[in-house]
Every structure is written in structure tokens, then in C-alpha cells.
Amino acid sequence: MTATHPVTRSPYLSGNYAPTPDERQLELTVVAGKIPADLRGVFVRNGSNPRFEPEGRYHWFDGDGMIHAVHFNAEGAHYRNRWVVTAGFEAETEAGTALWRGILEPPDLSKFPQVFKDTANTDLVWFNGELLALWWLGGDAYRISLPDLETLGTETFAGTLTSHIAAHPKVDPSTGELLFIDFDPIPPYLTFGVVSAEGQVVRSENVALDGPRLQHDLAFTDDYAIVFDFPFMWETDASSTRLGFHRDRPSRFGLVPRCGTATETTWFETDPCFMYHVANAWQEDGTVRMVGCEISDPLVDDRDSPADRRTVPEIAMLRLEPYLTEWVFHLDSGTITKRRLNDEIAEFPKIDVRRTGRPSRYTYLMRFAQLETLAFDAVIRHDLTTATAITHPWPDGWYGGETVFCPKQGTTAEDDGYLVTFVVHEETGQSEVHVLDAARLGDEAVCRLSVPVRVPTGYHTWWVPQAELDAQR
Numbered sequence: 001m002t003a004t005h006p007v008t009r010s011p012y013l014s015g016n017y018a019p020t021p022d023e024r025q026l027e028l029t030v031v032a033g034k035i036p037a038d039l040r041g042v043f044v045r046n047g048s049n050p051r052f053e054p055e056g057r058y059h060w061f062d063g064d065g066m067i068h069a070v071h072f073n074a075e076g077a078h079y080r081n082r083w084v085v086t087a088g089f090e091a092e093t094e095a096g097t098a099l100w101r102g103i104l105e106p107p108d109l110s111k112f113p114q115v116f117k118d119t120a121n122t123d124l125v126w127f128n129g130e131l132l133a134l135w136w137l138g139g140d141a142y143r144i145s146l147p148d149l150e151t152l153g154t155e156t157f158a159g160t161l162t163s164h165i166a167a168h169p170k171v172d173p174s175t176g177e178l179l180f181i182d183f184d185p186i187p188p189y190l191t192f193g194v195v196s197a198e199g200q201v202v203r204s205e206n207v208a209l210d211g212p213r214l215q216h217d218l219a220f221t222d223d224y225a226i227v228f229d230f231p232f233m234w235e236t237d238a239s240s241t242r243l244g245f246h247r248d249r250p251s252r253f254g255l256v257p258r259c260g261t262a263t264e265t266t267w268f269e270t271d272p273c274f275m276y277h278v279a280n281a282w283q284e285d286g287t288v289r290m291v292g293c294e295i296s297d298p299l300v301d302d303r304d305s306p307a308d309r310r311t312v313p314e315i316a317m318l319r320l321e322p323y324l325t326e327w328v329f330h331l332d333s334g335t336i337t338k339r340r341l342n343d344e345i346a347e348f349p350k351i352d353v354r355r356t357g358r359p360s361r362y363t364y365l366m367r368f369a370q371l372e373t374l375a376f377d378a379v380i381r382h383d384l385t386t387a388t389a390i391t392h393p394w395p396d397g398w399y400g401g402e403t404v405f406c407p408k409q410g411t412t413a414e415d416d417g418y419l420v421t422f423v424v425h426e427e428t429g430q431s432e433v434h435v436l437d438a439a440r441l442g443d444e445a446v447c448r449l450s451v452p453v454r455v456p457t458g459y460h461t462w463w464v465p466q467a468e469l470d471a472q473r
């Protein structure tokens with residue numbers, strides 16, 4: 001499957017953001033170190049890769065989903081990349097051209113309810129024996145087979161799903177459940193749902209908000225799901241889609257009881273902010289602790305713009321200033337304590353997902369490089385227990401993607417594993433896979449593998465251990 005891409009004006013269509021027109025299956029070559037014998041499974045990464053020349057202004061979030069995967073097994077490391085074949089992708093393939101405009105263009109309401117193309121380009125999650133590809137604005141969950149990355153269709157959970165699913169659903173390793181949200185610019189603005197470990201939606205409820213919000217993540221603990229009401233609001237009409245940040249309104253964090261209903265949600269209020277990604281949350285000594293990347297003002301350079309000109313320049317260019325932050329919700333008093341944990345501008349937090357919803361010590365963060373476009377020049381391991389961090393910079397001129405924590409086979413300790421990611425040279429597009437020892441960050445890579453093709457910059461990652469791959473449905 002191939003396509004062509006003329007050079008266009010968006011920086012997110014050039015350099016290492018330029019989409020690849022090719023789907024490839026290639027063997028990787030070790031260029032340093034060796035592939036650890038206890039690293040067995042598939043590393044997958046989703047991202048935006050428009051097949052056709054975009055109509056109008058392009059935003060990085062608009063492109064068709066493409067998954068890049070590396071399967072580590074006894075024979076070596078095997079690379080594959082493939083588009084997620086969504087309904088929108090199929091329609092555009094049949095038409096031979098782009099049919100949807102992106103989020104920087106006025107919304108085409110004639111396409112309602114799919115005003116923007118559901119690209120499934122954002123996130124990946126392994127749940128109940130299958131890999132699902134998800135979209136940031138809430139869409140279908142596309143089933144992806146491993147390691148060949150074939151799109152198998154949409155997951156309806158045996159017909160029980162009554163909403164869409166947004167990116168970043170969370171698997172509870174204790175119960176095997178999948179917790180998810182869906183959100184819309186029209187009521188109901190926010191839906192919270194739970195899929196049982198057996199794969200049936202057992203809960204789908206509206207969480208009361210007084211208007212549409214940009215949502216991107218959720219968190220959970222043993223007793224609560226945590227949902228967000230940030231004052232970062234959709235202002236969509238027939239002529240534009242805008243996001244307005246209302247600095248005069250608080251951020252609200254909703255603790256939805258996992259045994260109960262959304263009408264029993266307890267809300268905690270604090271300073272206005274926004275957050276794309278949560279690292280983790282858990283209960284401890286009468287509190288709920290949540291760690292995530294706070295953005296104190298997502299439209300910081302837009303502060304003096306008149307209300308009708310809030311056209312989200314920072315969202316367009318992703319010049320954000322997120323900091324790893326801890327919120328402590330005091331259940332008795334209904335108050336919040338907040339503190340910044342790390343002074344680096346960093347995002348894309350990842351943890352050992354076996355500890356999701358329970359105490360975790362380490363968060364892996366990607367540090368922002370000082371570039372016009374979003375790029376990561378280092379991975380940081382933040383240690384919550386000692387309040388210290390280790391920084392592992394990528395080599396000069398190289399930028400890494402989101403790392404994923406891969407436990408060593410047969411181990412359970414929180415940092416006894418590897419961090420794996422794609423690392424790409426800014427000028428040449430030369431691409432590698434780096435395998436780092438999570439407990440010895442800062443040391444030389446355990447292994448570096450050369451990818452014979454350029455791997456465009458992308459979004460979120462997942463690790464599917466070989467044992468789970470062997471049990472794939």
C-alpha cells in the first residue's frame with residue numbers, strides 16, 4: 001500500500017513528522033550491545049500518518065493512524081508498520097483523496113456525527129487478549145492483530161458498547177476491568193464506562209458537567225475512577241472549532257465511586273489548569289494520590305487575545321509547559337494539596353502498568369527539546385520515594401519517542417525491566433530502536449538496533465509480553 005505526499009506548509013508534515021507512504025516488514029540489525037534474552041514480546045507505537053494530502057490546514061493530531069511494531073523473539077527483532085484501516089481510511093482510499101478536514105479548519109457539520117475523521121491514531125491498549133487502537137476525540141476501538149498489525153474490525157464488546165471510547169482507557173490489573181471515558185461537544189459531555197474482565201460493558205454513565213470540555217485521560221484507584229473538568233472548553237459552532245481556557249474558573253477533579261453511580265461523584269476544586277496525561281493514582285492513608293503532568297496555562301501566549309481570537313496557537317504548535325505534579329485529595333476534608341515533583345518540562349508519563357491504580361515509585365517522562373515542533377531530547381526516570389530523577393539524554397541530534405516499560409521475563413520488581421523506544425536523527429531521518437535498562441538509566445543502551453527506514457515521530461506505546469501474545473484471542 002503506497003501513497004504520495006507533496007511538501008506542505010505544516011511543520012508537522014515535514015522532517016521527522018513527514019508521513020511515510022510505505023508499509024514495510026523488515027529485520028532489524030543490532031548496532032550496539034545485544035538483544036536481552038529476557039526481552040520477549042512486541043513493542044507497539046501508534047501515530048499520525050496521513051495517507052492523502054490534507055484538505056486545508058493540517059494539525060498533527062489529524063493524520064490516519066499508523067502502528068509501528070518491533071517483535072523481539074529468539075530469532076531477533078522484527079519491524080513492521082501498517083495503517084489502521086478505519087472506516088474513514090477505507091472511505092478515503094476508495095475516493096482516492098482526503099474527505100475530512102482537520103481540527104484547525106471550520107467543522108463540516110454535514111458529516112455529523114463524524115465531523116472529524118476517527119483515525120484511531122492516538123493510543124494502544126492490550127485488553128482481554130487483544131490490542132485496541134484508539135482515538136483522542138473518542139471513536140471506535142479498532143482491533144489489531146499481532147505481530148502482523150492487521151486491522152480486524154471494531155470492538156463492540158459483544159454488542160454491549162453504547163458509546164465511543166476515547167484514548168487512554170485504563171486496565172485495572174487487580175480486576176482485569178477496562179475503565180474508559182467518552183466525551184462530546186454536545187450533551188452528554190462526558191461518559192464513564194467499565195468493561196468487565198470478560199469483555200462486556202457493565203457500566204456506562206453520564207458524569208454531569210455544565211458544558212463541553214477537552215478530555216484526554218482518566219485515572220483510577222481501588223475505590224474511585226478520577227475524571228476531569230478542566231476549564232479548557234470546546235467552543236464549536238458552524239464556523240470554527242476553538243478551545244478557550246477560562247482562567248477565572250477552577251479545575252475540578254471528580255472521584256466517581258467504582259461501586260456506586262456517577263451521581264455520587266465527589267468533586268475537588270483547585271487552580272485552573274489542564275492535563276493531557278496521568279501517570280498513576282492510588283489510595284493511601286485516607287487520601288487519593290494522583291501523579292500527572294500539569295499544564296498551568298495551555299494558552300499561555302494567548303493571554304491577551306480577544307475572546308474571539310482564541311484559535312489555540314499552542315495546541316497548533318504544541319508549545320506547552322507540562323510539569324510532573326502530584327495532587328493529594330483529602331477524603332475527609334474535601335481539600336487538595338498540590339506540589340510540583342520535577343522541574344523539567346516533560347510529558348508522556350509512563351509507569352510499570354502492572355502497578356496502575358496502586359502505589360508506584362517510578363515515572364518515566366519524555367523531556368521537551370527546545371524546538372519549534374514537539375520533540376523529546378531525553379527520558380527522565382522520576383523516583384517518587386527519593387524525590388530524585390535520572391536523566392538519559394538521547395545522542396545529539398537524535399530525538400526519542402515515548403518509552404514503554406517492559407518487565408524482564410519472570411520478574412516483578414518495579415524497575416526490573418527495559419525501556420524501549422524509537423530514536424530518530426533530526427537531520428538524516430536515520431532511525432533506531434533503543435533498549436535501556438530501566439534500573440540503570442544514564443548508562444549506555446543495553447542494545448541499539450538500526451531500522452532501515454525512517455520511523456516518523458508518533459504518540460503512544462504499549463508492550464505486549466510474549467506470554468500475553470501467545471494467549472491472543
Ligand SMILES: [Fe+2]
Pocket residue numbers: 122123167168216276277460
Ligand atoms: Fe495521549
